[in-house]
Structure formats: structure tokens, C-alpha cells
Amino acid sequence: MSGELERERLFIRPEQWYSNQGISTLFSTRVEAIYPAEKQVITESGDNIAYEKLLLCTGSSPHTLPAEIGGKLKGVYILRSIADVEAMQPEFQAGRKLLIIGGGYIGLETAAVARKLGLKVIVLEMAKRILQRVAARETSDFFRQLHRSHGVDIRESTQMTRFTEQAGRVNGAELASGEKLEADLVLVGIGGTPNTSLAEQAGLDCENGIAVNETCQTSNPDIYAAGDCTSFVRNGQRIRLESVQNAADQGNLVARVLAGEQVSYQALPWFWSDQYDCKLQIAGLNIGYDQTVRRAGSKPDSQSIWYYRENRLIAVDAMNEPMAYAMGRKIIGAGLHPSQAQIADPNVDLKSLVN
Amino acid sequence: MAFITWKTKDGNEISVDVKDGLNLMEAATANNVPQIEGECGGCLSCATCHVFVDDQWLEKTGEVDEIEDTMLEMTDVERQHNSRLSCQIIAAPDLDGLVLFVPEPE
Ligand SMILES: Cc1cc2nc3c(=O)[nH]c(=O)nc-3n(C[C@H](O)[C@H](O)[C@H](O)COP(=O)(O)OP(=O)(O)OC[C@H]3O[C@@H](n4cnc5c(N)ncnc54)[C@H](O)[C@@H]3O)c2cc1C
Ligand code: FES
Numbered sequence: 001m002s003g004e005l006e007r008e009r010l011f012i013r014p015e016q017w018y019s020n021q022g023i024s025t026l027f028s029t030r031v032e033a034i035y036p037a038e039k040q041v042i043t044e045s046g047d048n049i050a051y052e053k054l055l056l057c058t059g060s061s062p063h064t065l066p067a068e069i070g071g072k073l074k075g076v077y078i079l080r081s082i083a084d085v086e087a088m089q090p091e092f093q094a095g096r097k098l099l100i101i102g103g104g105y106i107g108l109e110t111a112a113v114a115r116k117l118g119l120k121v122i123v124l125e126m127a128k129r130i131l132q133r134v135a136a137r138e139t140s141d142f143f144r145q146l147h148r149s150h151g152v153d154i155r156e157s158t159q160m161t162r163f164t165e166q167a168g169r170v171n172g173a174e175l176a177s178g179e180k181l182e183a184d185l186v187l188v189g190i191g192g193t194p195n196t197s198l199a200e201q202a203g204l205d206c207e208n209g210i211a212v213n214e215t216c217q218t219s220n221p222d223i224y225a226a227g228d229c230t231s232f233v234r235n236g237q238r239i240r241l242e243s244v245q246n247a248a249d250q251g252n253l254v255a256r257v258l259a260g261e262q263v264s265y266q267a268l269p270w271f272w273s274d275q276y277d278c279k280l281q282i283a284g285l286n287i288g289y290d291q292t293v294r295r296a297g298s299k300p301d302s303q304s305i306w307y308y309r310e311n312r313l314i315a316v317d318a319m320n321e322p323m324a325y326a327m328g329r330k331i332i333g334a335g336l337h338p339s340q341a342q343i344a345d346p347n348v349d350l351k352s353l354v355n
Numbered sequence: 356m357a358f359i360t361w362k363t364k365d366g367n368e369i370s371v372d373v374k375d376g377l378n379l380m381e382a383a384t385a386n387n388v389p390q391i392e393g394e395c396g397g398c399l400s401c402a403t404c405h406v407f408v409d410d411q412w413l414e415k416t417g418e419v420d421e422i423e424d425t426m427l428e429m430t431d432v433e434r435q436h437n438s439r440l441s442c443q444i445i446a447a448p449d450l451d452g453l454v455l456f457v458p459e460p461e
Contacts, residue, residue: 009377012396014385021387248394272400279422281400322399322425329429351428 034202058195060228070163075170094118099183103130106189112275122153209240214264226250281325284315357450373446380404380442397442402429409454432458
């Protein structure tokens with residue numbers, strides 16, 4: 001999006017990598033349906049492909065806003081694929097007004113890129129604070145401050161009621177308060193939904209995603225699923241993650257399961273988000289936290305927030321503090337539970353807590 | 356352009372010409388070098404691009420900055436004096452001939 005990398009450098013692996021590995025690929029081919037009884041899938045061009053085992057990695061799709069409030073107007077974008085980026089990028093010109101709906105990672109990362117390119121940016125967040133769904137108040141506070149210091153107008157507890165238009169193109173938005181905002185373009189970053197329609201139509205159990213067990217197997221023993229499209233049980237709760245870590249680790253797990261290994265999905269979640277020169281790195285899962293502990297960083301603009309649940313350490317958000325992330329991954333991964341006092345004390349060397 | 360060689364424990368060698376400006380994690384994954392995953396796409400958050408640099412080349416590959424130094428604590432195979440995260444090594448003419456060793460779990 002920032003235009004720093006050429007298109008071919010954005011792929012996880014180049015095209016010829018797959019054939020080198022003996023993997024056949026069919027690009028630009030949509031699967032229309034799965035016939036589990038016949039163990040076949042049908043593509044949109046009508047071809048039948050037989051399988052012994054099937055792996056669904058259909059990902060997730062961003063929510064959009066309804067056409068009735070202007071969600072389908074020209075100049076209103078979502079962000080998921082390279083095509084989305086390519087559609088929006090020509091509009092990223094200095095001085096233009098970008099309105100971002102949603103103060104999650106996608107909205108905030110886009111805000112950072114847009115500010116670097118000289119756009120004027122407003123972020124509207126409906127909840128009380130940005131990142132509310134995924135992070136503690138302290139982390140939200142850090143990023144609000146970061147974005148404001150870069151000139152982003154962040155408005156929380158603010159609801160948009162509809163986009164305004166001129167000749168079919170968005171030119172602003174109306175807020176619940178009645179206030180009107182001008183915009184040259186809009187990005188909607190309000191979360192996503194798992195792509196489960198193939199699975200549902202094939203009769204697989206779905207519950208906020210394609211429901212899988214600890215080996216990523218769906219309710220049909222010959223069908224597996226991995227990545228954003230799945231939901232799985234962690235600590236007694238069915239959850240769904242949208243992260244590179246989860247997609248890669250689940251994919252890897254399925255390969256091992258199909259190769260006959262006795263393995264189950266235990267991988268520790270991790271995530272990152274780069275905004276301006278700030279590196280946020282997260283280890284663990286903060287779901288259900290009941291306490292947070294702030295640990296001052298080694299520099300003025302760095303800190304880490306540690307999440308506890310019933311006095312057990314479950315996750316850490318490290319801001320410009322890779323040591324907290326690296327050690328947090330080790331500590332949580334090893335199932336250790338240092339006390340809140342140890343974590344809060346900057347004189348305690350995190351490395352000493354790993355053993 | 357730089358001619359880069361990756362050597363694996365079992366004696367295999369992969370050698371390719373790498374375009375200037377590409378980082379060596381990208382170059383490795385594009386050329387089937389085993390063990391190099393590059394899960395975070397080169398933004399210093401995964402440490403899955405760990406390599407050992409041939410001692411003769413250590414100086415030319417440049418300094419390890421603070422973030423990389425910390426992330427080297429997280430590698431699968433324990434770090435050594437010549438460990439680098441290869442997404443931080445950028446191909447350039449003065450790296451022509453560089454030899455890297457791929458860490459492999461025991
Ligand atoms: C802008 C943005 C920034 C992000 N930043 C981060 C980050 O910093 N860190 C992080 O960990 N994660 C990040 N993520 C999330 C991460 O990209 C996803 O979690 C990851 O891509 C999920 O991989 P996946 O394989 O499950 O799904 P996807 O990558 O979505 O792949 C699914 C694929 O399936 C195809 N497909 C779907 N249905 C069909 C069908 N019927 N027939 C054929 N093909 C089909 C789709 O076209 C798509 O190519 C980001 C996501 C976005 C959008
Ligand atoms: S690719 Fe993730 S740290 Fe190098």
C-alpha cells in the first residue's frame with residue numbers, strides 16, 4: 001500500500017515455487033461446491049476434481065456497509081487483497097481527505113501509511129476506544145497518542161449514519177450527532193467474517209467459522225480446514241483467529257496429520273502490527289483477561305502490557321519492546337506464570353523469568 | 356547482483372544470483388532453501404529466517420541492530436556468534452560470493 005514493494009515481492013512464495021515442490025495449482029478458479037458423498041469438488045467452469053482428503057483454506061472476507069447508507073458508492077474501499085490495494089492506491093495522494101471507518105489494526109495501519117503519504121486522515125470508531133475488541137485500554141491509549149502525534153483525527157464513541165455523495169461518488173459522511181464530515185475517499189475496516197458458505201452447503205458443522213477439532217479436522221473426517229475460516233477450541237472456548245501465525249501453523253499441522261504424525265494444535269498465537277516507526281508485537285491470547293500489568297520500556301516510546309487471567313500470565317503486547325515480546329513468547333510458551341510484581345519491576349531481567 | 360550460496364547440514368548446496376535490493380529471506384524462500392520460512396514477511400517478528408553466516412563474510416553482511424539482536428533470542432535453533440535473520444541482509448554487489456549455513460534442528 002505504501003508502494004515500497006513491487007507486486008511480485010508481495011507473494012508468500014513465487015508461482016514457480018509450487019511446481020518445483022510438485023504442487024499443481026489452478027489459479028483464477030473458484031470452487032462452486034463440494035460433494036462429500038462422491039468426494040468431489042466442482043469448479044465454476046464445471047470441472048470435477050476428486051479428492052481423498054480435502055483441505056479448506058477459504059479465509060475470511062471484510063464486512064462492508066450496506067448500499068442504503070452509501071456503502072457501495074465509488075470511492076468507498078475495503079482492504080483484503082492486492083486488487084483492493086491496487087484499486088485504492090491511485091487515490092492515495094497528498095492533501096486528499098481519507099475517512100477511515102473502524103479503529104482496528106487495518107484502519108490504523110492504513111491511517112499510518114496515509115499520513116506518511118501526506119493525506120488528511122480521520123478515523124471513526126464506534127466503540128469507546130480504538131482496538132477495544134483486541135487490546136487493553138493501555139494499548140489503545142498508546143496507539144491513540146501515537147496517531148494523534150502524527151496528525152490523525154481519531155474520534156471514538158462516534159457513529160457514522162450514512163455516506164454523502166455527489167454524482168455517485170462518496171464526498172463525506174454524516175455522524176449520529178448530526179455533524180457532517182468531508183471525504184475524498186473512505187476505507188471501511190470494520191472486521192471480517194469467515195468464508196464458510198462452501199462448508200455449510202457441504203453440511204459441515206460451522207460455528208463462527210468452520211468448526212474443527214485439535215487436528216483441524218471438520219465434522220467430515222475426510223475434510224480438514226485451516227486459517228481464518230476455522231474456529232477451534234482453546235481453554236474450553238471456541239475461538240477464531242485472523243492471523244498469519246494461525247494460518248501457517250494450522251496449515252503445517254494438517255500436513256503433518258495427513259502424513260501420519262500424531263500431533264494436535266497447541267501453537268502459541270503471535271501477531272504483529274507496524275504503524276509509523278512503532279512495532280507492536282503480541283504473544284499469547286488475551287481472551288478473558290481480568291488484569292493487566294504495565295512494564296515500562298527501555299526507551300521513552302516503548303512499553304509492554306501483560307495480561308493475566310486468574311493470576312496466570314496469558315499474553316503480552318509489546319510496543320517498541322522486542323525483548324518483552326521475545327521473552328513473553330518463551331515464558332508463556334513454557335507455561336510459566338511470573339508474578340505481577342516481577343513483571344512490573346523494570347529491574348527484573350525478563351530473561352531470568354524464562355528458566 | 357550477488358551470487359549467494361546456502362549450505363545445509365546434509366551437504367546440499369543451493370546457489371543463485373540474487374537481484375540487488377532483495378533480502379536474503381525472500382531469495383531463500385523463492386529458491387526452495389529448506390528451513391527458511393519468513394512467516395512475518397521480513398518485519399522482524401518471527402525469527403523463521405535464521406541463518407549462520409560464513410565467518411569470512413560476517414563483517415560484510417553488516418551490523419546486527421538492536422531489534423534483530425533481540426529477535427535472535429527466539430530462533431528455533433540456538434543462536435551462535437554468526438547468527439543473522441536473513442530478512443535483514445540485503446543483496447548487493449559486495450555480497451557476491453556470500454555463503455550462508457542453514458540451521459537445522461537436531
Ligand atoms: C490488510 C491486512 C493486514 C493484515 N496484517 C496482518 C499482520 O500484520 N499480522 C498477521 O498475523 N495477520 C495480518 N492479517 C491477517 C492475515 O492476512 C490472515 O490471517 C491470513 O491471510 C489468513 O490466511 P488464510 O490462508 O486463512 O486466508 P486468506 O489469506 O484469506 O486466503 C484465502 C484464499 O482462499 C481463496 N478462496 C476463498 N473461497 C474460495 C473458493 N470458493 N474457491 C477458490 N478459492 C477460494 C481466496 O481467494 C483467498 O486467496 C492482515 C490482513 C489484512 C487484510
Ligand atoms: S522473516 Fe520474520 S524475522 Fe525475518
